[in-house]
Amino acid sequence: MQLDLSIFNPKAKPLIGLDISSSAVKMVELSGNAKDGFRVERYTIEVLSRDVIADGNIVNLEAAAESVKRAWKRMGTSTRQVAMALPAAAVITKKIIVPAGQREEELEVLVESEANQYIPFALEEVNLDFQVIGPAPSSPDEVEVLIAASRKEKVEDRVAVAEAAGLKAAVMDVESYAALAAFELIERQLPDQGKNQVVAIVDIGANVTNLTVMRNGQQVYAREQAFGGAQLTQDIVRQYGMSFEEADAAKRNGGLPENYEAELLRPFMESLALEVSRALQFFFTSTQYNQVNHLVLAGGCAAIPGLDEVVATRTQVNCLVANPFAGMSVSDRVRPRNLVNDASSLMVACGLALRRFEE
Numbered sequence: 001m002q003l004d005l006s007i008f009n010p011k012a013k014p015l016i017g018l019d020i021s022s023s024a025v026k027m028v029e030l031s032g033n034a035k036d037g038f039r040v041e042r043y044t045i046e047v048l049s050r051d052v053i054a055d056g057n058i059v060n061l062e063a064a065a066e067s068v069k070r071a072w073k074r075m076g077t078s079t080r081q082v083a084m085a086l087p088a089a090a091v092i093t094k095k096i097i098v099p100a101g102q103r104e105e106e107l108e109v110l111v112e113s114e115a116n117q118y119i120p121f122a123l124e125e126v127n128l129d130f131q132v133i134g135p136a137p138s139s140p141d142e143v144e145v146l147i148a149a150s151r152k153e154k155v156e157d158r159v160a161v162a163e164a165a166g167l168k169a170a171v172m173d174v175e176s177y178a179a180l181a182a183f184e185l186i187e188r189q190l191p192d193q194g195k196n197q198v199v200a201i202v203d204i205g206a207n208v209t210n211l212t213v214m215r216n217g218q219q220v221y222a223r224e225q226a227f228g229g230a231q232l233t234q235d236i237v238r239q240y241g242m243s244f245e246e247a248d249a250a251k252r253n254g255g256l257p258e259n260y261e262a263e264l265l266r267p268f269m270e271s272l273a274l275e276v277s278r279a280l281q282f283f284f285t286s287t288q289y290n291q292v293n294h295l296v297l298a299g300g301c302a303a304i305p306g307l308d309e310v311v312a313t314r315t316q317v318n319c320l321v322a323n324p325f326a327g328m329s330v331s332d333r334v335r336p337r338n339l340v341n342d343a344s345s346l347m348v349a350c351g352l353a354l355r356r357f358e359e
Contacts, residue, residue, distance in 0.1 A: 015170060016075070017178070017352030018082040020064060020161065022053045023206040023229075023248075023300065025071045028349040029079060030328075034357055040330045043349070045342060046071035047252075050244060056087030058157045065164035072165060076333070082162055083171035083178075083352040090154045091174045092119055093146060097136045100143045107132075111147055119149050127155045127172070148174065171355050176212070176222075178351030179203065182324040183214065183296070185350075189326055190294055197293040200283070201322070202276050202311075203347070204299035206230045209272075211279040213292070221283050227275045229301040232268045239264060269307050273314035280315060298322040302344035324350045 017028040025046040032038040046067050052060045096114050098107065111130045112123065119126060126149045136142035155172055162169040183201055187194040196216060203210040207228040213221040229251075236247035240257065250256050276295070284290055295317045297308055302321050312319035323343040330336055 014079050014081065015353065015356035016072075016077065016079050016082045016167075017349040017355070018068065018084050018162070018167070019175070019178075019346075019349040019352060020048075020053065020058070020068070020084070020158070021205065021348070022048075022056070024048050024345075025064075025067045026346055026349040027071050027075055027082075028346055028353040029075065029077055030350075030353045030356065032328075038328045038354075038357075040325055040328050040334050040339065042075045042077055042331070042333050043339065043342070043346060044071050044074045045345070046074070047248070056089055057154070058161060061157065061161055061164065064161045068161055068165035068167065072167060080167050081170040082167050083173060083355045084158050084162060084169050085173040085175040085178045085348055085352055086150055086154055086158065088174055088176040091148055091150045093148045093174070094118060095133070096145050096147060097138070097142045098145055100135070100141055107145070111145065115147055115149055121151060125152055126150060127152055171352070173352055173355065175348050176210075178349075178355075179298070179347045180212070180214075180219070181351035181354050182347040183322075183351075184217075185324040185327065186296055186320075186322055187214075189320075189323075194294070198289055198291065199294045199296060200280065200292045200317075201296045201298055202279070202302075204228060204272065204297065204301040206300070209275060209279070209299075211276075211283065213283055213287075213289075220289070221287055223279055223282055225275055225279055227272070229299070231271075232264065232301075235264045235268065236260075265304070269304060269310045270314075272301065272307065273311045276311050277315050280317075292317050295319040296322050298344050298347045300345040303341050322347055 019026040025048060028043045029041045030038045031041050048067055049063065052063045058064050098110050115128055116123060128149045130145050130147045133144040133146050136144045159169045187199065190197065199214045201212045205228045207230050209225045209227045211223045212219060233244060233247045233251055236242060236251060237244055242250065280292060295311060295315060297311065297319060301307065308319040308321050321344050323340065324347060325339055325343050330339060
């Protein structure tokens with residue numbers, strides 16, 4: 001089965017950004033354009049039960065498809081084309097240098113022979129894609145090409161979920177690239193649009209926290225730590241004898257006993273700030289950098305009121321909560337206050353929705 005799934009070049013419009021994370025299905029639909037500004041038409045978040053995704057893999061296709069279908073219905077859109085993403089761990093990426101001025105067919109042959117050398121699977125088992133990034137830094141006669149490869153079954157699982165929900169996967173991206181596309185919108189909100197500044201993005205997921213450090217649009221460091229919002233949910237389960245699902249819902253919507261904040265939430269925020277501080281220390285000791293100008297908190301936990309202050313106090317770095325929609329107008333179907341609360345967890349979905357506007 002030949003899938004028209006270009007990792008780098010979406011042909012289809014309009015498009016919904018569909019992010020299936022370990023804890024929720026998130027969808028974002030944007031309109032407008034980069035020049036005149038974007039508008040948030042619709043978005044939704046549908047919580048997933050715990051056994052649907054494991055280590056980034058979809059283990060229960062039926063349940064995932066049901067959740068996607070519910071989310072799509074709640075969006076109230078007629079758009080069925082979606083941009084999806086694979087977890088970074090499921091994708092092998094490599095930059096190669098090739099002679100400039102090659103035709104597409106010649107490039108394909110070159111990429112395949114290069115890919116053969118470093119992909120540990122047979123080429124017929126992988127989806128392979130590439131994109132010319134631009135002139136090679138070392139020589140004007142060469143260009144830099146980014147190759148991305150993933151096991152076919154990883155791609156096909158996601159495509160199957162979309163199809164079972166009545167949708168069509170038009171683009172398959174990588175979660176980390178999609179999040180960075182959304183980060184570009186946040187960078188514009190920084191002083192001097194973040195030029196020559198070191199910006200650390202801390203994405204706090206359910207089970208892992210990812211630190212990505214950027215400078216002038218280039219990633220200079222990345223690290224993953226086993227710490228996430230599920231830890232707080234487990235604490236609630238233990239303390240109040242709830243099921244995991246009840247605890248997760250109470251954490252999101254309120255309704256926990258009065259001592260929750262002092263006994264569980266505050267210590268969790270302090271632990272999280274300590275994890276961020278540790279991650280930054282690793283960054284300093286393993287690179288030539290010795291300071292960070294801004295910290296951007298992303299992921300579901302970033303919306304915890306006051307977390308940015310706790311992290312800023314612990315790290316002594318200016319801290320802001322990710323909101324890629326800050327400069328956008330919103331349709332009357334979107335509640336602005338809800339969008340602000342949810343924005344930090346919609347980075348990947350927003351980055352995927354932006355794929356519609358790429359040339």
